[in-house]
Structure formats: C-alpha cells, structure tokens
Amino acid sequence: MPITILAPRPSRPTRKHPQEDASVTSDTDSEAGGVDLDGDLPMTTTRPSKRARLNTTTTQSTAAFEIVTPGEIITDDPQWMRGHGTYVTPSTTAITSSVAGTMTRTNKLLSVRPLRARYTPEVGDLVVGRIVEVQAKRWRVDVGSTQLASLPLSAINLPGGILRKRTETDELQIRTFFAEGDLLVAEVQQLFADGGAVLHTRSLKYGKLRNGVFVAVSGTGGGGGVVRSRRQVWTMEAANGGGLVDVVLGVNGYVWISKHVETPEAGADSSSSSKAAAGITNMEESVSTTMYSSQNDRIEVEAMREIARLRGVVTALVENGLRVDEDMVVRGYHEAVEMAMVSAEGPDDIYLGGERGQQLAAALRGA
C-alpha cells in the first residue's frame, strides 16, 4: 500500500468541564498548591491539610494535561510567584501565561513549560549546527536557537597542527574550512547577554560532518526531543553487517548519524603503541587533514540501510513523544531490528513511519 491515511485522534484527553476543575482546586490547600485554572474562584486556605494532600495528586494529574495559552490568566491570587513562561501585567496581581504549554508549580512558584520551544544555549553544550553565513572572521551557525550562533575563525582547529598561527590567508580562504550549508559539531564556549552563543571546535571530537544523514528534532518540550545527558556522542555496532555507526545527538535537537570512519592515523596508533605515544602530541596535525573534507568515504549499502533505520528510530521516538537519548536510541534500534526480522519484507525493511513507529514506541514504553 503506497499510502496510509489515518483517522484523526485526539492528542490529549479532552479538557474537563470547568466546574469539575473548580471543585477539585477548591479542595486543595494553599500549602500543597491548589491553582485556580479558570481564574474566577479565589484560593482557599482553610482546608485541612490531610485531605488536601490526597487531592494534590489528582489536581496535578489533571493539571499535567491542562494546557494554558498565551494571555490566559492563571491566577490572580497575590500569594503566587511567577516563574518561567509567565508574566504579571502592571497594576494587577494576575499571573498570565506568556507561552502555550503545561503548567507546573513548585511550592509557590508557578511556571509554564512550553509545548515547543527553541533551544536555549548553555556553556558546554554539544551542538550540531549548520553554517548559514560566512563573514570576514567568523561563521554564523544555525543551532536552532532564537539567534544564530557565531563561530570565530580563531575557535577552530586549523589544518597543520595546534601551533599553527592564524594568518590573513586563512581569512581569505575561510570558505575552504566551512562554507554555507556545511554541518558541524561544536561546543558552546560562551554566551552573550542576549542569549547568542559562541561556538568552538577546538577538539578532535568536533568539526565538519560527513558520511551520514542529518535529522532535526528541534523544539524541546512535550516530553520528546533530545535531552541533555552524560553521553551525546557514541559509536554503536549496527546489525545486519552495517558496521560501526556514529550517532551525534546535539543538545539543540539536531542529530547526525553517520558511518564510523577510523582515520588512518588512529588505525596506525592502535596497531603500534610506540607510534601512539608519539602520535599524542601531534595527533591534531595528522588528523586535521581530513577535518575539512567534504568528500564522503565509500559507504556500503548495508551501512546506508542501518543509518536510515537509525534515523527512522529517532523520528519515531520524537513523533511519539519519547525522549531521545543514548539509551532510548540504542534500545529502539534493537527493537526496530527485531521488528524488521518478523515483518513481511524481512530484515531489509527499514520503514518506521506511521503505525510502525507507534508499535516501536509502545514496545519501548512497555520495556
């Protein structure tokens, strides 16, 4: 069947009737944090705490599905403090939501977690970015944030080793390192006051990306998306003779999946330990020759198939609201391989869209 058309389904449980909500919230005690979601009933503070505590869980579970929209008044009780995603209009005490999202509260602090948000850079984040502009001494990089990040020429490893001095020739040849459209993996080095990020690639782990596919799972929030975790980059063994595959999960939601390529120097290092010792100091010198290449290596069909499968796993995770991290991707990948084994088309079947994706997500949730 070349096309699957599904009937629409409600994405969330339907909103409860306001009266029901009001009755629940009026039962909660202020210490536990009952919030009047309709903004028309005053908070009550005279409830016994025992009863309130029981009710808190119910309020929170209903509130978890409660979506507030920008401009919606959350409460006008002055006892609450406003948190992220809210604002107080001057001359009133009403806390108003500034984003569309789910409301959370911590003691007396009300905040709204947006359903979709752009990436907010933080120092030390590993990001995957795409060059969108080349300027005289720096690149402007799209990292899925509100602003373009900048990558100064001084923050990249120039070919020829760590002691290489930056010269005017490099400035003139800036496009030989990165040109418009190139993908790179970098680290956030510094933040400007306005939230703009400065990147650097001064490590062997970072640099230009090739031999693979890109997928953007931007827009954190709502449960899905890439989360900050201990390991954002790993190499895994692919099934069906796919060889080694590198996965880079940028914190900004940009994902890169590629064939793992041993640099010839690194291969030599592992074979002879004496060379490795010598190689440590000038490793950058030797490795950097391939750093700015935009020529793909030879990639076998099996590897391409497994890379596409991994990409399918990542998109299926996002579409079904699951978090994307190493654990989930690896488990999801093995699950997908198993699913393909039992499917009608055999192990070469890599399609993970639509119902297959839901099946995969259900298997991951159950495990």
Add this chain to the structure above:
Amino acid sequence: MASSQHVLLSPAELAYLHASLSLTPPIRPDGRSPTQFRPLVAETGILPGTNGSARICFADGTEAIVGVKAEVERTAQRPGEETVFLEEGGAGGDGDDEEEEAGQGLDKRKGDASWVEMTVEIPGLRDDDSGTAFLAAMLSEALLADGEFAKRLWINRRFHWKLYLDIILISPPLSYPLPLLSLTTHLALLSTRLPRLKSEGDEDPFFDDDWAAAPYLFPRTTSSSSTPSSTTTKSPTPAATRPPITLLVMAVGNNIIFDPSKEELAVADVALAVSVTGLSPSHETETGGGTAGEKQTGRNLRLLSIRTIDPPSRLTAPGVANAANTAYGASNGTSNGTQKMAEAEAVEGVWRPPRGGAKRMVLGALVQKVLERGGVVDEVLDALEGADSG
C-alpha cells in the same frame, strides 16, 4: 519553475543522499519504499460554514486546510444564439426546454474557467509570491484542464455556481507543499455538497433548504466507495470521475520516487508535477476502444497536465574533492585550470549538481509510472475515497 526556497544542505549530505537514492532499490532517508507516501492524517467536513472542507496533516506537523465555498452567480451573457432573454426564461419557455433537454442531454452544460477561484496561502510567503502563485496556478490548472469540472457548476443557462477554493497551509512549508495541497483539495472537493436545485429550466434558481438532501459535487457510487478494498477487487470499477490529483514525482539515477521529502527533492535529477484524474466508465468506453480487451485492474487514468519543477539540486554548490581541497593539503597555488578539471570529472563521494536538462527517456518513464493502471495513483485515489467516507 523554482520549486521552493533554497535548501541549505552540505555537499557531503547531498552526496550521501544521492548515493543512497541511486541504489537499487533506493534507500530513502525515512525508510519508505520508492512509491510509498508519507503517512497522513486526514479528515473531511471540519469547517461547518463551508460546502466542503478537509484537513490533512503529515507526521512531521505539516498541515493544510482547504475550504470550498459556493455562491450562485449570474452567467455573463454574450450576444449569440444561446442568449437567454428573461421573457423566454420564464414558465412560458418550459415546454421548449424540455424538448431540448431530451434531444441534447448534458451537452448544453458548459463551464468556464472563471467559475473557479483558488487562493493559496503559505505562511511566510506573500500571496503574490511567485511560488505561491505558481502553486495556485498548477492546482487550478489541474482542475480546469479538461473542462469537465467547470461543467459541474452549471445551474442553468443564466446562472452558475462560483466556487471559491481557499487552500491554507497552516505550518511552515517543511517540504514542497504541492502534493499535500493537492491531496487536501481533492478530499475537500470529494466532500463538497451543493444545495439541491428545486427550480427548473432557466428560472432564477431556487434551492432545497434540506442540507441532508444536498447532492455531492462528485456523486458517490453506492456501496463500493465506502469500502476501498472492494473497489479493487471488482474488475470494472464503477467509480465516477474524481477530482484530479497532482503528484510530485522525481527521478534520481534510474529510480523513480514518489512524494519526495525536502531532502530527497534536493538531490533530484528531475522533478515533475503530474496531474491525473480517474475517468468515469462512460469515458472509458469512448476512448479506450483498444484497451477494452485487456483485463481492467484499475480505473482509467487521464493525464491532465505535466509541469517540470526545477529541483533545488541545480542551485547547490558542488563538493570539493579531497584532491582539490586546500584545507586538506592540496597545494595552495593550484591554478584555476586544475580546479576546473577536478570539478568536471566525477569523484565518488563528492557532490556534483545535475547539469543540463531532463532526459526524454526519464520523463517518459516518470509519466508512464504515474499512469500505470492499478498503480500508485489508483491506490491513492482509493485511499482518499476511503478517508472521505470513513
């Protein structure tokens, strides 16, 4: 015509995509088979104030809504033999009209392209943007190409329906929106109903108030349309003419790929927008005299229009081979001549944008594949029919 906004992909990505799509069978980045469409969620009749409406959304969040509104409009009279004067149009002329109808049947219905007005709105683009205007032109062209559609809007010699199709893409265009908009328009037209006409002849039109009695613009077949599986089993499909659909088809190497995503379109050698429609059985007997002997496994498809889409791949920058890369270690002083040489000859793993026009063989194969009997288009039409009635 330029397909869409410039796609920013690195040469390494483009080379990878092109290599994987040129394999036999191609490996698409999302794992679909070459003829497979993206799964979509569809519903009809979502706007209560319209005569017909539909919404389709893809899993990536791309979503389109189409609303169809009909209005009665006086047909512009041109002096000529068919000019109707008000005196004649009244009850007095009824007897003559009936005789005429018996003699000529449907032939006296005629349509005009100006009876359909289509607007396309794409967020982030002006409505007089060339891309938007081209999309609207392509979609309305498919509707009006064979003149059959406008005839459905004929009420009598003095009045006709004027149909306003408002096509709105809700999300930013994550991929070239033509197939999505076309499928949504198709569904909206399938669900479009016009009030039942009560008046007769050339009187001022007078309609039935009962909405439940309103007939569909595209009349439905009785039982087979509700279950798409049964239509495929019956050998002569009784389905009447359906609204046209416009499909985006592209070729990479020897592979023909349907419904390309943005990345896939970025490495296309050729991209075509092909508009087809399923024919009514009466047409089949008229035109398909030679094919009558064949086993009829699907509906007869009729090609309405073909437009070449300029794939963004032609605008991409070529990759630089390692041998010519100064950052890689090639000597800085490489003359322009050697650089050009390196660009001219194909190196494996280096992206080269397609040059030159589309090959005639490839174009022929693309159209052939679309018009294949019982092929992709057939199943898409069946699925859409199922989505509308279900």
